[in-house]
Structure formats: structure tokens, C-alpha cells
Amino acid sequence: MxxxxxxxxxxxxxxxxxxxxxxxxxxxxxxxxxxxxxxxxxxxxxxxxxxxxxxxxxxxxxxxxxxxxxxxxxxxxxxxxxxxxxxxxxxxxxxxxxxxxxxxxxxxxxxxxxxxxxxxxxxxxxxxxxxxxxxxxxxxxxxxxxxxxxxxxxxxxxxxxxxxxxxxxxxxxxxxxxxxxxxxxxxxxxxxxxxxxxxxxxxxxxxxxxxxxxxxxxxxxxxGDDAGLMLPPRIAPIQVVIVPIWKKGDEKGVVMEAVASVQNTLKEAGIRVKMDDSELRTPGWKFNFYEMKGVPIRIELGPRDVKNRSVVLCRRDVPGKQGKEFGISMEPSILVDHIKGRLEEIQASLLQKAITFRDSNIVDVNSYGELKEVISEGKWARGPWSASDADELKVKEETSATIRCFPFDQPEGAKKCFMTGNPADEVAIFAKSY
Amino acid sequence: MxxxxxxxxxxxxxxxxxxxxxxxxxxxxxxxxxxxxxxxxxxxxxxxxxxxxxxxxxxxxxxxxxxxxxxxxxxxxxxxxxxxxxxxxxxxxxxxxxxxxxxxxxxxxxxxxxxxxxxxxxxxxxxxxxxxxxxxxxxxxxxxxxxxxxxxxxxxxxxxxxxxxxxxxxxxxxxxxxxxxxxxxxxxxxxxxxxxxxxxxxxxxxxxxxxxxxxxxxxxxxxGDDAGLMLPPRIAPIQVVIVPIWKKGDEKGVVMEAVASVQNTLKEAGIRVKMDDSELRTPGWKFNFYEMKGVPIRIELGPRDVKNRSVVLCRRDVPGKQGKEFGISMEPSILVDHIKGRLEEIQASLLQKAITFRDSNIVDVNSYGELKEVISEGKWARGPWSASDADELKVKEETSATIRCFPFDQPEGAKKCFMTGNPADEVAIFAKSY
The missing domain is CATH 3.30.930.10 (Bira Bifunctional Protein; Domain 2)
Structure with missing residues (x-):
């Protein structure tokens, strides 16, 4: 908005x-x-x-x-x-x-x-x-x-x-x-x-x-995936969540001090950060919760990290150990640069992944038979179209696919309508839709 | 919002x-x-x-x-x-x-x-x-x-x-x-x-x-006043409107160049500025229009101002010549400081004016008779109250005034309800309302 x-x-x-x-x-x-x-x-x-x-x-x-x-x-x-x-x-x-x-x-x-x-x-x-x-x-x-x-x-x-x-x-x-x-x-x-x-x-x-x-x-x-939402950093209400981790009572003080400092550093850098220090939930519960909420980056911070003056960083978009980085320095300028870089990387990576997925699932068709096959595989069909409204409704009735659009981006060269064989000015994209 | x-x-x-x-x-x-x-x-x-x-x-x-x-x-x-x-x-x-x-x-x-x-x-x-x-x-x-x-x-x-x-x-x-x-x-x-x-x-x-x-x-x-809205600068969607003024064709170029520069200076300083260069309306029409819209400051800029490297500034909240300032330098740092200062001044002045108006129209009352008189003058009455709901409804029926609130800010000392004479913990404010 x-x-x-x-x-x-x-x-x-x-x-x-x-x-x-x-x-x-x-x-x-x-x-x-x-x-x-x-x-x-x-x-x-x-x-x-x-x-x-x-x-x-x-x-x-x-x-x-x-x-x-x-x-x-x-x-x-x-x-x-x-x-x-x-x-x-x-x-x-x-x-x-x-x-x-x-x-x-x-x-x-x-x-x-x-x-x-x-x-x-x-x-x-x-x-x-x-x-x-x-x-x-x-x-x-x-x-x-x-x-x-x-x-x-x-x-x-x-x-x-x-x-x-x-x-x-x-x-x-x-x-x-x-x-x-x-x-x-x-x-x-x-x-x-x-x-x-x-x-x-x-x-x-x-x-x-x-x-x-x-x-x-x-x-x-x-x-999104099976673990829940995955929000692009630019529109994520929370870009970074900090989860403090401690066990013994005397650990809490030092951890919370470091957490407050990291939170403040990120906030001042204009990063939308949330810190969850609730003692009613375990760190593991919080990991799952903020994954489900689609927060792009999680920072974990425990007593050992405080000693090393570093944090652990987890990317929402890279599952498991591959998305984990250890020993990222707490030093404000290093940490801010690192996180801003990662947020941009995640943003770009989500877009690239979606482009690859899209392009591998759009198939050019040159006959109604080909369209039927492509649609039955759940993919999108793209082909020259200059047929009638009645033909369009027939496609819908027989395949459940509709013309999503005549894309602005059109292939060059002469085209023949895959339905009628007549000349066609444009390709149309057909797909099942919500 | x-x-x-x-x-x-x-x-x-x-x-x-x-x-x-x-x-x-x-x-x-x-x-x-x-x-x-x-x-x-x-x-x-x-x-x-x-x-x-x-x-x-x-x-x-x-x-x-x-x-x-x-x-x-x-x-x-x-x-x-x-x-x-x-x-x-x-x-x-x-x-x-x-x-x-x-x-x-x-x-x-x-x-x-x-x-x-x-x-x-x-x-x-x-x-x-x-x-x-x-x-x-x-x-x-x-x-x-x-x-x-x-x-x-x-x-x-x-x-x-x-x-x-x-x-x-x-x-x-x-x-x-x-x-x-x-x-x-x-x-x-x-x-x-x-x-x-x-x-x-x-x-x-x-x-x-x-x-x-x-x-x-x-x-x-x-x-607001008879000329229209008067918006406090902090919430005004447009804080400054620039009206370019020219007559002969060859004046337009120099005026518009200066206007664009001033607009840019203010915009970069975070001031919400609008420039109206429509040739369908006269400058006089625009003055009235943006007054009606409540824009706190108007800048007029004509050929003579360009020569002097200065602008004319008009305050919405001070009518006539008193609200006009001539020869305000176009030099970015001077202009920005001057306008930011004036916006804060207008904000403070509107609040002060409203406080003075409010305080001069709230009258302390110690009897129902006094309340009736104050309310009939269109003012607000403030007095100790511990009477019944029925009494409150009676006041409403007889005077059209209702209890607006028991203000958080209470006078000290013992109080007697002006309606019943019983001890009262608080004063209430009575007024006619929308």
C-alpha cells in the first residue's frame, strides 16, 4: 500500500x-x-x-x-x-x-x-x-x-x-x-x-x-513452501528476527545486552527488525513460528556468540545447514552491510527462482492437440491465436483453460492461428487459473 | 493515518x-x-x-x-x-x-x-x-x-x-x-x-x-475560516504551493527555470511542495484555490523576483499584507531554513490560537442557574458534579448540554456538586455538542 x-x-x-x-x-x-x-x-x-x-x-x-x-x-x-x-x-x-x-x-x-x-x-x-x-x-x-x-x-x-x-x-x-x-x-x-x-x-x-x-x-x-510463507525482503513487515538463546540464569544478562545492541544497530540502519525475548516459548518454537511467518533472516544469539562477538544468521529461502552462516561479526558496520547484502540477495534470488519456474512451464504450441496436452500437464500454453470468441469458449469448455492474455512481449515473424490456420497477429497465453 | x-x-x-x-x-x-x-x-x-x-x-x-x-x-x-x-x-x-x-x-x-x-x-x-x-x-x-x-x-x-x-x-x-x-x-x-x-x-x-x-x-x-480550510503544516498534504507569475511570452522561460529550482530545493529538504504551472487558470484564481485548500504557505515567483534572486512568501494563517514577506532569498540553505521555521511557527500559532479560544470559552459554574446562563451563551460550563443519571438527563433536556467528560486535569480542593450540594470528587464539563 x-x-x-x-x-x-x-x-x-x-x-x-x-x-x-x-x-x-x-x-x-x-x-x-x-x-x-x-x-x-x-x-x-x-x-x-x-x-x-x-x-x-x-x-x-x-x-x-x-x-x-x-x-x-x-x-x-x-x-x-x-x-x-x-x-x-x-x-x-x-x-x-x-x-x-x-x-x-x-x-x-x-x-x-x-x-x-x-x-x-x-x-x-x-x-x-x-x-x-x-x-x-x-x-x-x-x-x-x-x-x-x-x-x-x-x-x-x-x-x-x-x-x-x-x-x-x-x-x-x-x-x-x-x-x-x-x-x-x-x-x-x-x-x-x-x-x-x-x-x-x-x-x-x-x-x-x-x-x-x-x-x-x-x-x-x-x-511459500511447506514450512509456510516466504516473504520477499522488500515487502516483509519483519525483515530480520532476533532470537536470544540462553540456559542458565546468569547467561541471560550478557545475551540480552548483546541482543539489544544488535537490534538497535539494525533498527538504526533502517532494517525492519523484531526481537522476541518471550520466556513463554522455547527458541525452537520461535524458529518454526517465524519461518511460518516468512521472515527472510533469523539471527540466533547465545552465550558462545557473545564471547566471539558474532551472531548466527539463517536464511528463510535456503533450507537446512546451507542457509546457516556462523561467526558473522557483531561490529555494527560489518553486520549491517552483511545483512543488507543478504536481504538484496534473497530478493533477487526469489525473483530468479520464480522466473526460472515460470519459463520452464510455458510451452509454445502450434495445434489444438498440442495445447490440450500442455494444459493437461498443468502447464501454460502459448500459441498464435486469431480465432473466434466461440472457439475460445470451446477451449475453455474442453480444457478448463482460458486466454490469460495476449502478452505485450510478442515473438516476431508471421504467425498462423493454431486453431483455424488463419493468419494471426499475436500469440495468446492459455492456462487454467484461479 | x-x-x-x-x-x-x-x-x-x-x-x-x-x-x-x-x-x-x-x-x-x-x-x-x-x-x-x-x-x-x-x-x-x-x-x-x-x-x-x-x-x-x-x-x-x-x-x-x-x-x-x-x-x-x-x-x-x-x-x-x-x-x-x-x-x-x-x-x-x-x-x-x-x-x-x-x-x-x-x-x-x-x-x-x-x-x-x-x-x-x-x-x-x-x-x-x-x-x-x-x-x-x-x-x-x-x-x-x-x-x-x-x-x-x-x-x-x-x-x-x-x-x-x-x-x-x-x-x-x-x-x-x-x-x-x-x-x-x-x-x-x-x-x-x-x-x-x-x-x-x-x-x-x-x-x-x-x-x-x-x-x-x-x-x-x-x-478553518471564511476563505476555507487552514491546515496545520504537520498534517497538510501540501505544505507549500508555488505559483509562477509571468505576462509576456519571453518571461515564462526564466520564471519557470527559477520555479523548478525552488521546487527542487524544497522537495529535497523534505518539504511537501506543489507547483501549479497550469496556463488554464490565472494566478489570482490559484491564490484563492490554495487558500481554500488550506495550504499553509504560498510562494509567488515572477520576473522581478527572478532578477532579485528572491521569492514572495504568503502565510495562510495571517490574512492580508501582514502575512506577506517580500525578498526572501532563493539561496537554498536560506530559503529552506526560512520556510521550515515558518512552518513550525504556523503550527505553534494555530495551536496557541485554539488554546486561547478554548480557555476563554470555558466558564466555571457553581449553580445550575450559572450553568444555564453559560450554556445559553454557547460556552462550555465546568463545575463540580456528583448528581444522578436522572439529573444529568434533566440538564440535557433543559439546556441541550451534556457532560462531555470528567477531565483528567482536576482542580484541587474540596468540591460541592453544583446541582445537589453534595460532596463531589470531580468537576465535569458540560457543553452542546455535535
Whole structure:
């Protein structure tokens, strides 16, 4: 949230907050929007003890209420672009839920912008999917594939949907963030108009874009293992945990003194450090607990380490003895440099591991038969595609795989659709997904 | 949010998020809680197109669902204290709304803690009202009065409620934040129990505490004037706005070069600065706009200033010419020092002004007659009080004033209740409120 908030502001957006209860009539205004969302709505019918005259929808997304307000705020080209972001909870009535990935209520940010031209809106939609892509790579160490959704998979009410698709540890795809070029669909439905420089009334061109707590699930399922979470250092709330170890009563004093000094050194260096000196739990219990929590580095510090003026360091991402380093000097400048280096190393290593895993599980296909085989192995299939929406739905029905995206990064050369044999401009990526 | 988040973590709390839909049966479990909140509930009766078997309440506050989860998480004294915070929206069906102050939906943080002893819970409740008090004084420049609520005004389900009370520009009181010692009321209703060190099952002792977007209204109504907002520098999203001024085409280049340099200097010094170079609006329009937005300092920079290597500085809190300073050197170290000094001066001045206003509008009373007179003048009355709940309700009915709090800061010496003449331990503050 902190990282994205800064990026959103740098790219010219202001945070706002809109009411979460939306009159049902708003939802009905944009035809494909109501069709897409009406089966998933939670509806408030009673307020303050009374039956309501107009039912209120608990927001599934805010395009409608945002446009209602934009209509009041936008009069002239001088009011454009209008670029806002909202951090909020949203509700979609899901029958089959899965923690973080598909929940009845979830947290997200939703950006909403209005522009004077189609080109500006398109540029904005692309800019924001790029912000998400960088966030995924640089912070979460998730090598997402950015691209465009197929018509079938486009957001209800959008002209174009851009997406970042991530490969989870079980090789299923996760749609981890989306950015929509809404064209004039909502502005026509809501009459969101502006007077241009020539005095002509025009409908605004809009975008919306969102990333949600689902991304947290993406982090867990990209890097986690059987011992629990494994958090990339840049986003880990705790980067280093210090576990003091002592047995006899008179050991405690010297150990705790050294521990406090190490903790202070790391804290002053801007490292997010936690020290757990609880006497209610054993060191072994704490090792497991902070492994499960995904803390990238554990420091162990006992009486012998105090004597040697050194600490023991354990990496969460390298299991067993290989991830253990003994005799790392307590001398502040050495220790800080060493740990900062290790944190960067872990960050890079998690990303590299995920890239290798991803690339070894995407297979180029040139026929529907090949696609079926690749999908049945649980992998992702990539192949030229220019077939119909009906063909796309047939693939889904027969293989459970959908087009995740037409990736921005396209192979060069002439291509033939693997389904129809017709010329194809692009390859698409097919996969089973969450 | 940023400031409080840091303070909450420093005092040992973790952020969590709980579902906003609460089964109606949860709300019913704590008798005074359901009585307090049931008239204000929004109720979801339809989900995913179907009538729900159990109605869901849109959270008015989260004590019930938090206790439902605490019951699963707390087994032993080793699990205590459990200290969490949630940033969330809440809904209370208000018939008479007022922007920021009383809205059907609002944003807040709600802290919830569970402890092994009453003493620990009491200490926590006091600690958090102290965090709020410091936040109000040091960040928002609002000289709140912290104290204890009367029984009548205590939160539905709490043993004790602590509050910070602020005097608005119209002298009405605003309850700006509260902290509750919940005793064992919810833990008994939900059977939230733990095994103590002697193997005995005990109910946990709890607190909850909250501050909301209402506080934003408090900032507006404490410092604002007829020209709009006046934001204390420490919490102003924009601390300095730079408005470039030029007329002829060839002036633009030199002005914009100087403006960019000044902007950069301030930004690098950690000052939150915005430069508005829009050619769609005049400088005069911009002056009014950023005054309305409450930006503490405006810098004007035209061709003559460029020649003199200086800028013009205008303080939002000092109207007219008195707030204008000419010829402030552009030399980075001088400019930065000058502006940082002025920002601190504005922060201190806003607080001092609010303290003077508050203290000149609180009047000590020694009889009900005096109280009536003071309240009818729109001021706050302070007097010894040990009368009954019925007497308190009578004062409310006859004067519209309520007990805002028994302030922590009490005058010394023996006191007699101004209503009954009986001995009184404390003075209470009475006022009309939002």
C-alpha cells in the first residue's frame, strides 16, 4: 500500500473516498456492467429499522458512483484530466471462496480517471498496468506477464482490459491486477460530459484499474513452501528476527545486552527488525513460528556468540545447514552491510527462482492437440491465436483453460492461428487459473 | 493515518482486517450493545440473488466479530495480550447527517485488545487515549480535553469510556476520539476465555478505541475560516504551493527555470511542495484555490523576483499584507531554513490560537442557574458534579448540554456538586455538542 500510494501520487492521482452503498438504479445504467455484476451483489434492504424505498448495492466496484460524482465535478476541459484513487473494501457474492484469492469481501485500490481524448485514456491505462508490473517484479519478486485480455475476458463495461498474469507454485495462473480502458461506455450511460476548447460538448474518456488483497495470495502462492510463507525482503513487515538463546540464569544478562545492541544497530540502519525475548516459548518454537511467518533472516544469539562477538544468521529461502552462516561479526558496520547484502540477495534470488519456474512451464504450441496436452500437464500454453470468441469458449469448455492474455512481449515473424490456420497477429497465453 | 499507524505499532499492536458483514446473532449477544446499536443498523438481506437465511449486519463497530475470532485464537495466558488494530469503514444509519461529523458511512481505525487482568486493560485504555491526545495537540494543533465519560455517555458495552473533547470554532464540542475499558462484558457474552498460569479458566479483559474521519471535520472546524480550510503544516498534504507569475511570452522561460529550482530545493529538504504551472487558470484564481485548500504557505515567483534572486512568501494563517514577506532569498540553505521555521511557527500559532479560544470559552459554574446562563451563551460550563443519571438527563433536556467528560486535569480542593450540594470528587464539563 505504501509503495503503490507513492507511485499513484507521482503519476498525478489524488486519493478520495466514495460511499460504498450504491443505488441499484446506478448499477443498471451501463448494460454490460449490470449483466456482469448483478449475480454477485449483496443488497441492503433495511436501514435504521425500516424497509428502504430503493435497494442499496454494497459496491462490487465503483465505476457507477464515481461517474455519478464526475458528472457534477466535470464541466469543461479545464477540469480534465480528473485522476483519483480509492483504497476500499468491495463485496462480490462468491459461492466458492478461497482465502485471499476469491473472497466475498476483499480490500483493493481502484483508480478512476477521466480524460479529454481516447489517446490520453489509453496512455493512462497502459501507464498503470506498467506501475503494477514494476511493483510485482521489484517489490513482490513475482515475474508477472503483462498483456491484453481477450474480448471474452474483458471487464464488464470496458473497451480493453490489460492484465498482469502470475504463475503460482501449482502452475495455475492468477490475474494479479488489471487496468481498463473504459472508452466512453460509462460516460455515455451517465452523461459525463465536458465542454471542449471549441465549445463542443463531448463525453469523457475513462479508465479504471485495481489491485487487491488477492495479490497477497499471489505472494504466498508464488514463494511459500511447506514450512509456510516466504516473504520477499522488500515487502516483509519483519525483515530480520532476533532470537536470544540462553540456559542458565546468569547467561541471560550478557545475551540480552548483546541482543539489544544488535537490534538497535539494525533498527538504526533502517532494517525492519523484531526481537522476541518471550520466556513463554522455547527458541525452537520461535524458529518454526517465524519461518511460518516468512521472515527472510533469523539471527540466533547465545552465550558462545557473545564471547566471539558474532551472531548466527539463517536464511528463510535456503533450507537446512546451507542457509546457516556462523561467526558473522557483531561490529555494527560489518553486520549491517552483511545483512543488507543478504536481504538484496534473497530478493533477487526469489525473483530468479520464480522466473526460472515460470519459463520452464510455458510451452509454445502450434495445434489444438498440442495445447490440450500442455494444459493437461498443468502447464501454460502459448500459441498464435486469431480465432473466434466461440472457439475460445470451446477451449475453455474442453480444457478448463482460458486466454490469460495476449502478452505485450510478442515473438516476431508471421504467425498462423493454431486453431483455424488463419493468419494471426499475436500469440495468446492459455492456462487454467484461479 | 501514517502517524497513528506508527504509534499503534510502537505500542505493540498489529493491523488486521475482519469481515464487515456480521451475523445478526452476534450483535444480539451483548445486551447493552444490541440496545445501543440496533436502531442504527444497515442490514443485508439479499446475497447473490437469494434471500439470506441469516440477515447480515453491516458493521457499526467490530467488538462482536472480533470476539468471535478471539475465542478461537485465545487459549492460554501465553496468547495474551492480544492487541490488534483495524482500518475500516463502518456504517450507522443516521437520519440527520453532517459532512465528516455524522455520516451514514465513515472511515476509522478501531483497536481491540484482550488482556489477562483488569489492570492491564485499564492501562491500555489510558495509553491509547493518551496517544490520541498527543496526536491532536502535536499534529492537528487541536487542544483537546481528555477525560472520562459519564455513565450515561459511556459506550454501549463498556465499563468505562475515555474521550478527547475538542472545541470547534462555533464553540460546540466534538467528541474526537474514544477509548473503552470493556471489562469482561464481551468476553462473558462470547465466552472468550483463557487458561491462567494456575490452570484456571478466566474471561479476558478487553479494550477498544477508535478515531474516525470525524476528526477531519474537527480540523476543518477548529482552524478553518471564511476563505476555507487552514491546515496545520504537520498534517497538510501540501505544505507549500508555488505559483509562477509571468505576462509576456519571453518571461515564462526564466520564471519557470527559477520555479523548478525552488521546487527542487524544497522537495529535497523534505518539504511537501506543489507547483501549479497550469496556463488554464490565472494566478489570482490559484491564490484563492490554495487558500481554500488550506495550504499553509504560498510562494509567488515572477520576473522581478527572478532578477532579485528572491521569492514572495504568503502565510495562510495571517490574512492580508501582514502575512506577506517580500525578498526572501532563493539561496537554498536560506530559503529552506526560512520556510521550515515558518512552518513550525504556523503550527505553534494555530495551536496557541485554539488554546486561547478554548480557555476563554470555558466558564466555571457553581449553580445550575450559572450553568444555564453559560450554556445559553454557547460556552462550555465546568463545575463540580456528583448528581444522578436522572439529573444529568434533566440538564440535557433543559439546556441541550451534556457532560462531555470528567477531565483528567482536576482542580484541587474540596468540591460541592453544583446541582445537589453534595460532596463531589470531580468537576465535569458540560457543553452542546455535535
Amino acid at each position: 505504501d509503495y503503490l500510494n507513492v507511485k499513484f501520487k507521482e503519476t498525478g492521482h489524488s486519493n478520495m473516498y466514495f460511499p460504498q452503498f450504491i443505488p441499484y438504479s446506478f448499477i443498471e445504467k451501463e448494460a454490460s456492467h449490470v449483466q456482469g455484476f448483478s449475480p454477485e451483489l449483496a443488497v441492503v434492504t433495511i436501514g435504521g429499522g425500516k424497509e428502504l424505498e430503493e435497494k442499496l448495492v454494497v459496491r462490487p466496484t465503483s465505476e457507477t458512483i464515481v461517474n455519478h460524482m464526475f458528472t457534477k465535478w466535470i464541466q469543461s476541459y479545464r477540469d480534465l484530466p480528473l485522476m483519483i484513487n480509492q483504497w476500499a473494501n468491495v463485496t462480490r457474492w462468491e459461492m466458492r471462496t478461497k482465502p485471499f484469492i476469491r473472497t466475498l469481501e476483499f480490500l483493493w485500490q481502484e483508480g478512476h480517471t477521466a480524460h479529454a481524448t481516447l489517446e490520453e485514456a489509453e496512455k493512462e491505462a497502459m501507464q498503470m498496468i506498467d506501475v503494477y508490473t514494476k511493483f510485482a517484479y521489484e517489490q513482490a519478486a513475482i515475474p508477472v506477464i503483462p498483456g491484453r485480455k481477450s474480448r471474452v475476458e474483458t471487464f464488464a463495461g470496458a473497451d480493453r482490459t490489460y492484465t498482469i498474469e502470475a504463475m503460482m507454485g501449482d502452475k495455475k495462473a492468477l490475474q494479479a491486477g488489471t487496468s481498463h480502458n473504459l472508452g466512453q461506455n460509462f460516460s455515455r450511460a451517465f452523461e459525463t460530459q465536458f465542454m471542449d476548447e471549441n465549445g463542443q460538448l463531448e463525453h469523457v474518456w475513462q479508465t479504471s484499474w485495481a489491485i487487491s488483497t488477492r495479490f497477497v495470495g499471489g505472494i504466498i502462492m508464488t514463494h | 501514517d502517524y497513528l499507524n506508527v504509534k499503534f505499532k510502537e505500542t505493540g499492536h498489529s493491523n488486521m482486517y475482519f469481515p464487515q458483514f456480521i451475523p445478526y446473532s452476534f450483535i444480539e449477544k451483548e445486551a447493552s450493545h444490541v440496545q445501543g446499536f440496533s436502531p442504527e443498523l444497515a442490514v443485508v438481506t439479499i446475497g447473490g440473488g437469494k434471500e439470506l437465511e441469516e440477515k447480515l449486519v453491516v458493521r457499526p463497530t467490530s467488538e462482536t466479530i472480533v470476539n468471535h475470532m478471539f475465542t478461537k485464537w485465545i487459549q492460554s495466558y501465553r496468547d495474551l495480550p492480544l492487541m490488534i488494530n483495524q482500518w475500516a469503514n463502518v456504517t450507522r444509519w443516521e437520519m440527520r447527517t453532517k459532512p465528516f461529523i455524522r455520516t451514514l458511512e465513515f472511515l476509522w481505525q478501531e483497536g481491540h485488545t484482550a488482556h489477562a487482568t483488569l489492570e492491564e486493560a485499564e492501562k491500555e485504555a489510558m495509553q491509547m487515549i493518551d496517544v490520541y491526545t498527543k496526536f491532536a495537540y502535536e499534529q492537528a494543533a487541536i487542544p483537546v480535553i481528555p477525560g472520562r465519560k459519564s455513565r450515561v455517555e459511556t459506550f454501549a458495552g463498556a465499563d468505562r469510556t475515555y474521550t478527547i473533547e475538542a472545541m470547534m470554532g462555533d464553540k460546540k464540542a466534538l467528541q474526537a476520539g474514544t477509548s473503552h475499558n470493556l471489562g469482561q462484558n464481551f468476553s462473558r457474552a462470547f465466552e472468550t476465555q483463557f487458561m491462567d498460569e494456575n490452570g484456571q479458566l478466566e474471561h479476558v479483559w478487553q479494550t477498544s478505541w477508535a478515531i474516525s474521519t470525524r476528526f477531519v471535520g474537527g480540523i476543518i472546524m477548529t482552524h
